[in-house]
Amino acid sequence: MGQQIVVHCPRGGDHPMKKPIKIILIVLAVIVGLFAALLIWLSATQLNVKTETAVVTRGDNSTAAFAPGDEVSILSWNIGYAGLGEESDFFMDGGGGSVAESPEVVREDILGSAEALRALSPDFVLFQEVDIDGTRSHHIDEYELLRTQFPSDWSVFCQNYDSAFLAWPLYAPHGANRAGLATFSRLPVSDPVRKSLPISDSFSKFLDLDRCYSIVRVPAGDAELVLFNVHLSAYGADASIMAAQREKLYE
Secondary structure, eight states, X not given: OOOOOOOOOOOSSOOTTHHHHHHHHHHHHHHHHHHHXXXXXXXXXXXXXXXXXXXXXXXXXXXXXXXXXXXXXXEEEEOGGGOOSTTOOBGGGTSSBOSOSOHHHHXXXXXXXXXXXXXXXXXXXXXXXXXXXXXXXXXXXXXXXXXXXXXXXXXXXXXXXXXXXXXXXXXXXXXXXXXXXXXXXXXXXXXXXXXXXXXXXXXXXXXXXXXXEEEEEEEETTEEEEEEEEEOOOSSOOXXXXXXXXXXXXX
């Protein structure tokens, strides 16, 4: 004899499987909405620095000079926002971090770098990635801290970028940051200027920083020494953008 199978279906309302599907769709919609709101906010608040202003601080060595034929020493030092020391775990180097471990680590890194540089007695030091107010560097004004370590030098600061929130890496964002390039000189400088470099206009602009270079002129008799402080895009940035940056420098 055959068996009769009776299937009872609930009357009215949604099928039991529809409820979790609805919840999943609602959660996805909220995530997409929040992401869209973040992009809108970033677009409205991200300040692309276009000014050619360079801030000059006069040093005590206002009468020092050199002439053509003199030897000078120039040192370039990417300070890495004082968050890339031996104890760091930087995400772009295969680690998982993007923020300095603590304010104390930032200060120690700045002071240690300055001590090492003073031992070399350079005539000029060109710093990159100097934060003046950043989440990643615990809001320490690194430029001001460097100036305390080179009190007699002339210095020039050019702001590189002003980001309300750098959303990268997604699991540990850099956050809000203002940073730039700092040039220190034992000799008086003249006519400093900041020049913007090309950056991406696509979505990737939210994952990278504005770039610039500075030009500082040092009189030398009837001639002059011209110093370029440069910080180009790196770490796998768009090849066309990197090429455009180099082309602008070559010009």
